[in-house]
Amino acid sequence: MVRAPETDDERVAPESLVDAAAVDDLLGVTPADVEAAPELTFARNVFLPLTTACRYTCTYCTFYDVPGEATLMPPEAVREQLRIGADAGCTEALFTFGDAPDERYTAVYDQLDEWGYDDVLDYLYDACEMALDEGLLPHSNPGDLRERELERLAEVNASMGVMLETTADVDAHSGGRRKTPERRLGTIRAAGEAGVPFTTGILVGIDETRRDRAESLLAIRELHERYDHVQEVIVQNVVPNERSDFERPSVETMRETVAMARAALPPAVSVQVPPNLSPTRELLDCGVDDLGGVSPVTDDYINPDYAWPALDELERIASEAGVPLRERLPTHERYLPAEFRRGSVDPAAGTWLRPTIRDALDADDDAGRRYRALLQ
Template identity: 35%
Template structure:
């Protein structure tokens, strides 16, 4: 049993200010907790899921042990889960378990960010109380993928995910979304998906980041093609930057964009964030994240400065419910004790 006494927070270091110079690239020092890999969806390209009923859930005690072992520079805890069917008798217990994991992360001084698939309005409202931000990939708005890579993945219905972005806006949840590239969509589909994100943000103003994530075949899956051609990514970054409002930060995953010249070209085209850097990319386990030091070795000579950030951008601090104020303010206000390069 875990004691009801709230432990002392893990020492934290503050992240950057709200003003980001044009040659600054951000990332979040992060760690991923997976409540369960079990998922009722069967996307043809997935390297994450296991069949329902084949694994247990991560216990609160196991999660706490993992979190207590992390370096003090870790600010974000990403809660990333396989999905329980909305009509499953386990759905309520699954959501409560996620809520408890978020609360425990908060108790230990971390800032939770949850991405566990489409949720109801009530479920999102419950998790807002224990998260500084949340996320869900729009992936692609075209329904054509429901006949191919998503034919056995009901929660990948574009309309369902579209409504999720709207619900997040209605609830004033700082949100991360994005598009997945190379699933069989057309160029016009990518444009339409980006325009959809821009339209929703224009109404609610809640989307912090848009991820451009190239599909990269893994070793453990049934391959569905060669994925997205990385040499085309800088042009897409440029296009996305012209479509999306300036206050949506464009993010690219450096473990999937592993060619330095392409990574640098994406930055020149308008990408400004590299996402959460954690020990393992649970979604793409065959593509380990580079360290911040490795990225700086690539970026510094070209005049880019890599700096850490929080999983909530400063302009959204006012949206948080009161119990989240204390851990957030602690991160915002503590004096940084180590040079940036030591993160």
């Protein structure tokens, strides 16, 4: 089964979210205008690329495979990877795949049908249940979704996410199946409507301008101000790969972009850079407070040429910056139930986690105790 095309009311026009004067103000921000964070956090995860099929063909992406070559992790492989992650002390199961494949991926849909699933989102739901069974909290990045799809997946996810990348129409997203900012923003809005703790971010270096970056950050801020659901914003630089001739952005470009992110976003929203892709040490004084998910057992399947740093490397980075390094859960603390928050954490309004996830946090088993130990 292939999902029907999105309707107009499931999209958000970027221009409806951004005030020109606010953009001008943000463009004036420099690294000198922000402060370094008092600590760095990260999540220990196991990375599961559920499928490499994707409806989009972004020119900088090495993750997707064309029809006939796309892979689909079988259930037994998912279960085995989850067990390896749990044994390594991970708390997060990161499920990532391209946006729901279109009708070209007949082999993927035939396989899903053979396994008893209507589509890849049904399979993702069961994979998340497997993760919970094995003692891991799911965090899913399944691309553009409707509100009802997000609400269903929230039953078995501690948090979810999708990269906005940019509000600009760039050639990197061109083609007959182009990725549009309207759909991405619609998904971020839908996550707010569904009450899902959410991660998003921007991609730097795909021919967007500095003004485009400012507009993208302010669009994220506007949606967060409506729903209070964005827990972190990733500022990710593009990296060279076999499909892309985009140059890695300069350190100075990344410093000014991270500083703009820190200035644009409320203090409770983390600013993250991926430590295997970014010049992390040079960015810490610009307001970075999170290093994202790092896996001790799996590759970064989206950027396979760039290995995760080991935990001792993260500790060196934090030590050189003079700040503590703290491991966190995939759900940031302000979205946890009151009994799991530290007293100093300003809670978000509303009830965010569904019963299945709350029960996992409260369970009297090794996994529950491992989760709660990170909240001491």
